[in-house]
Amino acid sequence: MTSTPSDIGAVDLALAPELITIEPGALTRLHAALAERASREGLLDVAYRIVETPVGRLLLAATERGLVRVAYEREGHEAVLATLAERLSPRILESPERLGEAARQVEEYFSGRRTAFDLPLDLSLSNGFRRTVIQHLKDIGFGRTESYAEVARAVGNPRAVRAVGTACATNPLPVVVPCHRVLRSDGSLGGYIGGLEAKTSLLRLEAVAA
Known part of the structure; x- marks a missing residue:
């Protein structure tokens, strides 16, 4: 039996939900694996993550030398990332693991458990x-x-x-x-x-x- 174009379309639509089903968390794991590989192979120059704080969502970004940028949401996180790509390197990727210690210290500060930060800093954006x-x-x-x-x-x-x-x-x-x-x-x-x-x-x- 030969399928007509309308038959084929019906079959495609019927299969579409199965074809686009993605296991919960799969994209997150794939992204983490990509970031880890990029870091391991020296392809990740600027890592970043977003943290929730009492003063809003903060973007934390770091190079191999240290924390290079903290940005308030009102600055426009996408604009900040674009500036980092222009001034530092276009090889930027979200990598929560690389910013784990910085995020932990920020959380401790806002919870009143930290009075000084102990993080390596990259001051290359200031001259x-x-x-x-x-x-x-x-x-x-x-x-x-x-x-x-x-x-x-x-x-x-x-x-x-x-x-x-x-x-x-x-x-x-x-x-x-x-x-x-x-x-x-x-x-x-x-x-x-x-x-x-x-x-x-x-x-x-x-x-x-x-």
Whole structure:
């Protein structure tokens, strides 16, 4: 018996649900295997994962040298990944395992069980004076704050208050490198890459846990 085109179409439609059935978790396992293989073969230059926090979903990205980017959702995670591909390497892949320790420390910080991060950092996204400021920010302890003017003096350029503000506003590693601990001289918040609500939340968390 010869099948007509309509018969063939009917058979294809009948088989379609079986053909597209995917075992639950299969794609996740395939992606993890791909990331592991890419990392093993030196083909993964930038790994990333998304973590849920009280200040929203944060993107964590790392190179072989260390954590290179922490991004708030309001920055646009897709845009951040595109920038990382342009500035660092297009070989980017989601790899939760590679960011496991960073994710654990972020969770401990937000739960009040960690007051300092102990992670290797890749500061290649900051250069010159901005990097100098970023390196100083790491020394502002949990529960403490400094003014933009105090930071400028600390890095040896008292007149560079505006430049300090720019460095904080473009900090590629917010939360981990605590630019939220820098305020205006009058005690007001100033700006923040994650938004003033997030900055307030971080300062309040540290005031309670300190």
